[in-house]
Amino acid sequence: MVILLNTLFFLLFVIISQFSIMGYGIPIKKILINHKFINHKHYEMLFEFILGLIFLNLIGFILFFSSISNPFINIIFFFFGFFFFYKNYFLEKKKF
Amino acid sequence: MFIGILISKTHEDYLAYHFDYIDLIYNSDFVAGLGNLEIGYNYTPFIAYLQKIFIIPHYNFKLLHIPIFLIFLNICFFLISDVFFKKNINLIFFILLLFIILKFTRLSEFGYDYPAGLLLLVIFIIFDYSIKNNIKLSPILFLIIYLYSVSIKITSLFFLPIIFFIVLKSMNNEKKMKFLINKTTYKRSIFFVCLLTFFILDNFFKSGCLMIIFKASCFNAEMIPWAVDYNKISDYGLHVNLWAKGFYHQNYKISDPFIYLSFSNWFPIWLKEHFFYKVFEFNLLLIFVSLIILILYKNQLNFNLNNKFNHKIFFIFCSLISIFIWISNLPQLRFGFYNIICFYLLLIQLFIKTEIKVEKKKLVNFLIIFSLLFYFSSNLLRIKKELERNDRYKFVNFPFESGTNYAVDKSFEERYKDTLKFQQKEKKIILYLSNK
Numbered sequence: 216m217v218i219l220l221n222t223l224f225f226l227l228f229v230i231i232s233q234f235s236i237m238g239y240g241i242p243i244k245k246i247l248i249n250h251k252f253i254n255h256k257h258y259e260m261l262f263e264f265i266l267g268l269i270f271l272n273l274i275g276f277i278l279f280f281s282s283i284s285n286p287f288i289n290i291i292f293f294f295f296g297f298f299f300f301y302k303n304y305f306l307e308k309k310k311f
Numbered sequence: 312m313f314i315g316i317l318i319s320k321t322h323e324d325y326l327a328y329h330f331d332y333i334d335l336i337y338n339s340d341f342v343a344g345l346g347n348l349e350i351g352y353n354y355t356p357f358i359a360y361l362q363k364i365f366i367i368p369h370y371n372f373k374l375l376h377i378p379i380f381l382i383f384l385n386i387c388f389f390l391i392s393d394v395f396f397k398k399n400i401n402l403i404f405f406i407l408l409l410f411i412i413l414k415f416t417r418l419s420e421f422g423y424d425y426p427a428g429l430l431l432l433v434i435f436i437i438f439d440y441s442i443k444n445n446i447k448l449s450p451i452l453f454l455i456i457y458l459y460s461v462s463i464k465i466t467s468l469f470f471l472p473i474i475f476f477i478v479l480k481s482m483n484n485e486k487k488m489k490f491l492i493n494k495t496t497y498k499r500s501i502f503f504v505c506l507l508t509f510f511i512l513d514n515f516f517k518s519g520c521l522m523i524i525f526k527a528s529c530f531n532a533e534m535i536p537w538a539v540d541y542n543k544i545s546d547y548g549l550h551v552n553l554w555a556k557g558f559y560h561q562n563y564k565i566s567d568p569f570i571y572l573s574f575s576n577w578f579p580i581w582l583k584e585h586f587f588y589k590v591f592e593f594n595l596l597l598i599f600v601s602l603i604i605l606i607l608y609k610n611q612l613n614f615n616l617n618n619k620f621n622h623k624i625f626f627i628f629c630s631l632i633s634i635f636i637w638i639s640n641l642p643q644l645r646f647g648f649y650n651i652i653c654f655y656l657l658l659i660q661l662f663i664k665t666e667i668k669v670e671k672k673k674l675v676n677f678l679i680i681f682s683l684l685f686y687f688s689s690n691l692l693r694i695k696k697e698l699e700r701n702d703r704y705k706f707v708n709f710p711f712e713s714g715t716n717y718a719v720d721k722s723f724e725e726r727y728k729d730t731l732k733f734q735q736k737e738k739k740i741i742l743y744l745s746n747k
Contacts, residue, residue: 222710225374226313232365232377233384247452247499257392258440262452264385265433268361268378269459269506275360276509282340286368293367 233264235296240267241303267296312387312683314690315418316380319697319713320704322422328352329423333359333375337366344537346518350547353518353539356423357462357510373711379426380418386429387412389436394675402608402665403439403656405675406601407432410652412682414596416689424645427464430456431649434470435656438477443666450478451499455506462510465524466646469637472629473653480622518544555641560584574639581642589644590651597655605663607674613664623661630654 240263247266252259274292278284321330328351335345335352336359346353358378365374390408394400415425434456441448457474460467511521519538520529526545532538553559553568556577561584565571605612630653637647659665669675697706704713 218709222317224370225316225710228367228370228374229313229316229377229380233381236378236381243502247449247455247502249495250446250448252446255440255444255446257389257396258437258444258446261385261389261433261437264381265430265456265459268382269455269502271364272358272361272459273505273509275362275364276357276513279336279360279363280341280512284337284339284363286366286371289364290367292364 231293231297234300235293236267236271237263238267238296238298238300238303239270240264241299243267243270271296312384312686314687314694315383315416316376317690317694317710318376318417318419319694319706319708320419321376321712322420324351324422329355329359330372330375333362333366334372336360337363337372341516343516344519344539345516346539347537350539350543353520353523353544353547354465355517356427356464357459357513358423358426360513370711373708376418376712379421379423382426382429383411383415383418383421386433386436391679393440395672395679398668399666400669400675401439401443402604402663402667403660404436405678406597406604406659407436407652407656409604409678409682410597410600412686413600414593416686417693419693422645423464424466425648427460427467428645428649430460430463431467431470431473432652434460434474434477435649435653438481441481448481449496449499450481451496451503453477453481455503458503458506458510462506462513464646466637466641468524469633469640469647469650472632472636473626473650476626476629520544524548552641555643555646557581557584585643593644593648594651594655597652601655601659604678605659608667608669611667611669613667615662615664623657627654627657627661630657 237260243266244259244262248262271292278288328349331349332345332352332355335342335348361378362375365377366372367374387408390404390411394405394408415421415429434453437448437456438453440446453474457467457470460470514520514523515535516537517523517539518529519532519535520541522528523544526541529541529544530538532540549568553571556572557580558565558568558571558577561571561580565576571577630650633650634647634654637650641647694706697704698709700706707713
């Protein structure tokens with residue numbers, strides 16, 4: 216039972232991490248790419264992921280540099296990223 | 312594909328020093344000169360700071376492999392979406408998709424070489440897609456991803472000729488002069504400059520070098536108290552060079568390492584010990600996958616028969632230089648697999664028009680599902696074997712890797728209190744490790 220719950224949590228966290236990283240990538244993408252990806256959604260998502268990954272990596276370095284090592288702060292970062300993603304993908308869609 | 316991340320055994324270097332490094336930076340305040348503690352720490356990837364964010368309450372170090380797995384997953388997701396949902400199939404992407412899924416089944420073998428290589432392939436994919444779909448992208452974007460790959464693995468520098476071509480070509484799109492004096496360019500450069508600055512700072516605080524592979528960029532211990540003795544870095548570099556060229560696999564027939572490093576000595580041994588063992592097999596799979604796809608779609612193929620000297624030939628030339636740089640420096644497959652893939656795909660593109668229209672996608676779907684099933688079953692078999700083994704890599708923490716058992720829950724200061732030194736300047740305290 217514990218193994219099953221752990222596996223489910225692991226899967227869930229992989230999914231949350233993916234969306235969270237993409238969430239950070241969205242604003243960076245808007246700065247770096249001046250193109251509307253109408254028929255290239257998967258292409259846009261690849262950018263969002265890669266740029267989000269780099270951005271979160273920079274945050275990680277700043278945290279080390281500022282001697283901040285707190286797992287609860289890490290969780291907050293994931294929630295923030297997920298919120299950005301949710302805001303852009305779900306709330307934006309609802310507008311139309 | 313989630314099954315791929317359920318690993319017990321990691322690659323050898325991970326427990327040797329990569330994991331230690333993440334453990335250290337997590338359990339300590341900022342410390343300069345970590346490279347003095349263990350020479351391998353000077354080469355730890357920048358992505359370690361991202362992995363550190365994946366340490367969350369209760370699960371601690373158990374989720375560190377997620378970012379590396381996600382890099383692989385996102386490439387697969389992009390390629391699957393492109394091949395699966397579009398009417399026109401890009402054969403290059405189709406070949407790449409099947410090849411990646413069939414070849415990179417084991418996350419435990421990835422280390423940090425493969426994620427860096429996969430990011431370089433992302434550059435190739437993005438560029439190819441932008442050319443075919445007439446999407447104008449800023450060269451800075453390619454430079455950012457490239458710099459990030461270099462920050463993960465310095466061997467990404469072998470990709471330099473290819474990135475040079477890509478940047479030049481994307482600058483053409485923007486008109487060179489307009490690109491250089493553009494306001495937007497400066498705005499976009501901020502992200503690149505941030506990444507570059509942090510990468511240099513990371514190197515500097517670890518080793519006292521701005522870029523560890525360039526001796527000229529290193530400070531000595533009199534100027535920077537935590538600077539690593541460069542002789543140690545040179546010795547380590549020599550060891551890696553000898554290892555990559557098969558020095559330790561030739562039963563010391565040539566005992567002098569410097570004599571061994573002459574091309575005529577190492578090349579035949581490398582050819583026998585590494586090329587026919589790993590590189591050839593890699594090429595064979597690449598050729599096999601592409602032959603299957605090209606044969607299946609032979610009726611739809613159009614050949615590029617009138618190839619005048621165009622940008623494609625120059626691109627191939629650049630990838631050939633990349634391969635040459637790789638072979639002459641560190642000719643291990645994991646340091647240059649992306650160069651081989653780029654060269655091979657470009658060669659196909661030179662002779663064949665790779666965009667084809669497929670009416671019925673049953674065959675495409677079948678091949679993708681088959682490759683995914685192969686990925687799933689080979690990982691299932693691996694997990695079974697990992698559950699049965701009896702060494703330190705036995706799957707005792709399922710679904711998490713076993714290496715996490717070796718984490719030391721002690722602060723850095725507690726572990727290294729005898730070797731730490733303090734430098735006090737204007738009330739600011741920098742904690743550092745000296746090489747003495």
